Amino acid sequence: MSPLERGLTIRLLAVRVRAEAVLKAGPSGHERALAEDAVRLVEAVTNLLETRDDLRREAREQRETAARWKLRRCGRRKAAFCLGTAMAYHRAADRLNAALADALELRTGPGPGAGEPHGRSVP
Incomplete structure (x- = not known):
């Protein structure tokens, strides 16, 4: 569990x-x-958060499916499709996590607006 998830x-x-x-x-x-x-x-x-975890689980399953298809000589296109799907699920989970952190003002670390409410700088 990342520090962001622990804080959330x-x-x-x-x-x-x-x-x-x-x-x-x-x-x-x-x-x-x-x-x-x-x-x-x-x-x-x-x-x-449960939806985010489901997205991550589905991404992991897609990566595993891609690995199985990659072993077959004729399954390279299918493997590429599965990997693309896995990456889409992973990005969606990351965006959901970031949105939740921003909404609850938990954003920390490098990047714009780190440690500031909703990414705005306060003079």
């Missing part, structure tokens, strides 16, 4: 724990609505 998981868990604590405390109508929204948001992000 920790942040999601913290939000969920806080929201559930607010709900258990018997909050007023507005606080309750905000806590319920937070729980739904965490569930949605968790679903996106």
